[in-house]
Amino acid sequence: MRLRLALRAAARSAAKVSQKISAPEIFRRSYSQLHPQSERPSFGIAFDIDGVVLRGRTPIGGSPQALRRLYGDDGTLKIPFLFLTNGGGVTESKRALELSELLGVHISPVQVVQGHSPFKELVNRFEDELIVAVGKGEPATVMSEYGFKKVLSIDEHASYFSDIDPLSPYKQWKTKQMLDSMYNSKEVNPRCNVYSDRVKGVFVVSDPVDWGRDIQVLCDILKTGGLPGKEKGHQPPLYFASDDLEYQAAFPSERLGMGAFRIGLQSIFNAVHDSPLEYTSFGKPNPFVFKNAEAILSNLVYNMYPHQEFAMEGRGHTFTTLYMIGDNPKVDINGALKAGRPWFSILTRTGVFRGKDNDTQFPADLVVDTVEEAIDHILRKECSTSSSAF
Numbered sequence: 001m002r003l004r005l006a007l008r009a010a011a012r013s014a015a016k017v018s019q020k021i022s023a024p025e026i027f028r029r030s031y032s033q034l035h036p037q038s039e040r041p042s043f044g045i046a047f048d049i050d051g052v053v054l055r056g057r058t059p060i061g062g063s064p065q066a067l068r069r070l071y072g073d074d075g076t077l078k079i080p081f082l083f084l085t086n087g088g089g090v091t092e093s094k095r096a097l098e099l100s101e102l103l104g105v106h107i108s109p110v111q112v113v114q115g116h117s118p119f120k121e122l123v124n125r126f127e128d129e130l131i132v133a134v135g136k137g138e139p140a141t142v143m144s145e146y147g148f149k150k151v152l153s154i155d156e157h158a159s160y161f162s163d164i165d166p167l168s169p170y171k172q173w174k175t176k177q178m179l180d181s182m183y184n185s186k187e188v189n190p191r192c193n194v195y196s197d198r199v200k201g202v203f204v205v206s207d208p209v210d211w212g213r214d215i216q217v218l219c220d221i222l223k224t225g226g227l228p229g230k231e232k233g234h235q236p237p238l239y240f241a242s243d244d245l246e247y248q249a250a251f252p253s254e255r256l257g258m259g260a261f262r263i264g265l266q267s268i269f270n271a272v273h274d275s276p277l278e279y280t281s282f283g284k285p286n287p288f289v290f291k292n293a294e295a296i297l298s299n300l301v302y303n304m305y306p307h308q309e310f311a312m313e314g315r316g317h318t319f320t321t322l323y324m325i326g327d328n329p330k331v332d333i334n335g336a337l338k339a340g341r342p343w344f345s346i347l348t349r350t351g352v353f354r355g356k357d358n359d360t361q362f363p364a365d366l367v368v369d370t371v372e373e374a375i376d377h378i379l380r381k382e383c384s385t386s387s388s389a390f
């Protein structure tokens with residue numbers, strides 16, 4: 001009984017550092033009754049998304065059939081896996097739905113870890129403070145869902161300040177918030193007063209859309225301590241969901257990512273302000289991301305076997321090997337190298353990396369052409385070292 005209690009406590013503490021898992025239906029099925037304890041997987045898999053399983057919205061590298069092999073015939077999850085991406089801009093539940101549709105398997109929101117997922121760990125610090133969320137998609141919705149109560153997107157925040165972007169009249173597009181504010185005769189958002197409430201934190205949730213406007217407005221917020229147009233003040237904390245210089249999207253060559261935006265903002269801020277920009281970047285290759293992924297995978301196993309005790313006293317499920325499958329040596333492979341064992345890195349040739357051999361700066365443990373080849377390798381290896389029939 002003591003062991004069971006200790007294991008339950010360990011699983012609960014792992015859940016605290018990872019996402020809140022609500023034991024979704026996919027794990028609730030009676031898989032544990034069908035598979036004895038000896039068959040519990042001793043390995044897990046983390047997939048990067050862009051350039052590995054998708055390019056834009058198109059599946060690549062045989063990803064749908066590769067992922068299908070990780071489920072049983074009845075659609076139950078058989079091998080613990082998650083997506084570990086530096087991308088984002090929508091909630092984890094929305095992204096899980098989209099991935100399920102594109103890849104043809106059921107993906108649970110707990111299996112989606114995005115660049116901004118660690119922001120939820122900062123809720124206690126900023127819960128009731130005014131914060132600004134930057135980036136494509138629905139950055140303010142993402143932050144609100146994490147529990148932040150006073151969030152404005154940079155579009156909405158900027159729309160309250162006339163002439164903050166002198167180039168706005170030359171821009172062919174109009175954001176929804178700008179149109180709304182034009183028709184609402186500058187009514188101030190009831191959640192806060194942007195003219196007197198200081199912005200206490202800035203979160204770059206996803207790739208910024210209007211770099212020129214965003215750099216201008218962020219310089220205003222950061223230089224003045226959160227009150228654009230006012231005198232200089234202490235810089236509020238600035239967080240980036242990732243620091244990718246480039247990434248593989250639908251276009252044949254790499255696109256500039258959040259890291260490129262950060263360089264632009266930093267160079268300009270440092271040129272117009274006395275103190276250098278201070279910031280924190282999350283996302284791969286930060287080893288924290290891999291620790292967090294390990295805790296989430298451990299919880300997946302716990303939910304796959306809810307009636308069984310974990311093998312290790314006082315700890316969650318222990319993996320012999322955790323596979324990171326990525327296309328970007330600097331981000332995916334470097335991250336797995338920094339995290340150390342049990343991480344094992346697999347580099348595909350479907351995205352940023354197109355080399356013949358291995359990357360020279362951040363060599364992977366294995367280089368393959370596609371994600372399908374990677375899964376083939378993993379299952380063959382794990383089948384031969386385990387009695388279980390994966």
Ligand SMILES: [Mg+2]
Nearest residue numbers: 048050051327
């Ligand atoms: Mg990638």
